[in-house]
Amino acid sequence: MIVDIEQKAHMIDQTVSTDLPVRRVVRQLYDAAVKANSGKLLCLTAAQELIKHTSKGDRVFVLTGFAIPPINVPETDGPPGAAVLVDALNGIGLEPVLITDELCSRVVKAATPEDKVLEFPVDSKQARSQADQLLREYKPSALVAIERPGWNRKREYHNMRGLNISNTVGKTDFLATSARKRGALIIGVADGGNELGCGLISHTVRKHVPYGSKCQCPCNSGIAAATRADVLVVGGVSNWGAYGIAACLSLLKGIPYTHDRKTEMQLLNRIVKAGAIDSILKEPKPYVDGLSPSINGSVVDLISAITNA
Numbered sequence: 001m002i003v004d005i006e007q008k009a010h011m012i013d014q015t016v017s018t019d020l021p022v023r024r025v026v027r028q029l030y031d032a033a034v035k036a037n038s039g040k041l042l043c044l045t046a047a048q049e050l051i052k053h054t055s056k057g058d059r060v061f062v063l064t065g066f067a068i069p070p071i072n073v074p075e076t077d078g079p080p081g082a083a084v085l086v087d088a089l090n091g092i093g094l095e096p097v098l099i100t101d102e103l104c105s106r107v108v109k110a111a112t113p114e115d116k117v118l119e120f121p122v123d124s125k126q127a128r129s130q131a132d133q134l135l136r137e138y139k140p141s142a143l144v145a146i147e148r149p150g151w152n153r154k155r156e157y158h159n160m161r162g163l164n165i166s167n168t169v170g171k172t173d174f175l176a177t178s179a180r181k182r183g184a185l186i187i188g189v190a191d192g193g194n195e196l197g198c199g200l201i202s203h204t205v206r207k208h209v210p211y212g213s214k215c216q217c218p219c220n221s222g223i224a225a226a227t228r229a230d231v232l233v234v235g236g237v238s239n240w241g242a243y244g245i246a247a248c249l250s251l252l253k254g255i256p257y258t259h260d261r262k263t264e265m266q267l268l269n270r271i272v273k274a275g276a277i278d279s280i281l282k283e284p285k286p287y288v289d290g291l292s293p294s295i296n297g298s299v300v301d302l303i304s305a306i307t308n309a
């Protein structure tokens, strides 16, 4: 039975890390994340660690939301992944708490029926004190950041083009670094190297990703994120990485995995209606990282088919 789960988890890792958006760096980032994970599969390890680090009723912080400059509108990658993972966490008796920033709040709310979505401050001083307050109040056992901007070694935030976005991003790195100091498990889900958690493979990001070591802003330190995850899941699209973790939770717990092309379309249509845009087209369409509903839906169906086979 264990072999069966391993085989499925292997196919899930291969599927979610397919470079359909043609970023040309996904394979290097994926391989680096596997190496940092002692050679083990990414989605399966993330799911196993989540189960190992939590007990029934524990809180899990789920961070997502990435606004695209200069229009500062949230992209379609991230919130769907968070919504599907939140469902999976609820399904195994945990209490997920969604966290984003003001710019992305409406879209994150539209992605999930969860009534509570916390907005994290942009101002560093406020962010630091909010991090302490939330950690004291919720005592999360784990934190999962999905396509969430991550600061670089100079605590500046960048998009993939190397432009500085620090003045609009909720400084959730304060939350992740403080949570880690308090013993919480940190999982990152990323596709580019500038996202929270990619500090685990920053050397590879700096070497292979455009603007990785040299950005277009005066900080001159590159877009490579500095905050490390304990486990980093690299996807061709970050949503797929989160679906892969949810699928592995289903496999490990023997629960059916129900996210498919149809629920994906409903989810994308809801967030587009709430204001999300595709990061490549820069248009309010149910595309993800430039991929059409047909292609994105095929990957979502494939994850489902593997998991429920």
Ligand SMILES: [Zn+2]
Pocket (backbone or CB within 6 Å): 156, 158, 162, 164, 215, 216, 217, 218, 219, 220, 221, 222
């Ligand atoms: Zn910079």
